[in-house]
Amino acid sequence: TAPEPVLKVVLDKFKLVCVLDGIIPVPATHLLGSNADLTSWTGKCITKPRRGAGSRGISLLEEVPASPDPDPSMLIQEYLPGAEYSVDVLADRQGRVLSAVPRERLKVDSGVAVAARVVRDAELEHFATLAVERLGLPFISNVQFRRNSMGVPCLLEINPRTPGTMPLTVASGVNMPLLALRALLGHVTDAEVPAFKEVATVRYWTERFITPDEMSALTVQSEVAA
Structure with missing residues (x-):
C-alpha cells in the first residue's frame, strides 16, 4: 500500500489538485465558499466532496452561485464537458x-x-x-x-x-x-x-x-x- 502521507493527499481531492497543479492539467478548483474570485467563471460548474468515491455528493450547477455557503468539506470546480x-x-x-x-x-x-x-x-x-x-x-x-x-x-x-x-x-x-x-x-x-x-x-x-x-x-x- 501507499505510505500514509501519500494517501492523505490522494484521498483529499483539494490537496491532490494543489499538489499536481503545474505538473499535469487540473480543473480550476476552490473550496466552496472560500474567498476565491469566481467572477470570471461562466456557465456550468461542479460541486463535490473533498473526500468520497464514485458520484456520491456531486452536483452539476448551471451557473456559479453568487454567494455559496462556506463549507470547507466541499469543492467548487470547473465543469469538464468532454470524454x-x-x-x-x-x-x-x-x-x-x-x-x-x-x-x-x-x-x-x-x-x-x-x-x-x-x-x-x-x-x-x-x-x-x-x-x-x-x-x-x-x-x-x-x-x-x-x-x-x-x-x-x-x-x-x-x-x-x-x-x-x-x-x-x-x-x-x-x-x-x-x-x-x-x-x-x-x-x-x-x-x-x-x-x-x-x-x-x-x-x-x-x-x-x-x-x-x-x-x-x-x-x-x-x-x-x-
Whole structure:
C-alpha cells in the first residue's frame, strides 16, 4: 500500500489538485465558499466532496452561485464537458511507472463504468505517469481524467487501489495483478511488461470482451433504437 502521507493527499481531492497543479492539467478548483474570485467563471460548474468515491455528493450547477455557503468539506470546480477516461497504472515498489493503460468510460452508472474500451493515447499515458511518479504511488492505481472544452484531459481523481474494470486491462494483455505481485517481490523488469492492445467490454450480469469494431456497431444500433 501507499505510505500514509501519500494517501492523505490522494484521498483529499483539494490537496491532490494543489499538489499536481503545474505538473499535469487540473480543473480550476476552490473550496466552496472560500474567498476565491469566481467572477470570471461562466456557465456550468461542479460541486463535490473533498473526500468520497464514485458520484456520491456531486452536483452539476448551471451557473456559479453568487454567494455559496462556506463549507470547507466541499469543492467548487470547473465543469469538464468532454470524454472521460481511466488510466490503470502499474508501478514498482518505489513508484516508478512500468505500464499505463488508458480506457474510455463510454457509459457510467453511479460512478461505475458499465461500458468501456482500452484506447491508445500517449497524452493520457504521459499525464498518468507524471501524476503517479510525483506522488510515489506503488503497485496498482487508477487515474481518472475528463477533457475540458478545449479537448485537454484534466485530472478528476486518483484511486490508490485496483479498479473494478481491471479485467479489461488484463484482457488487453497487461496482467497488472500478477505483475504487481512480481513487483512486490522485486522480480519484474520493464522488458517483462507487455504492450497492450485495444479491446472493449460491456458489463451486465457478466463481462464480455469485444473488439472496438463490435463496440462501434453496438453504439450505432443503440442510437438507431433511440
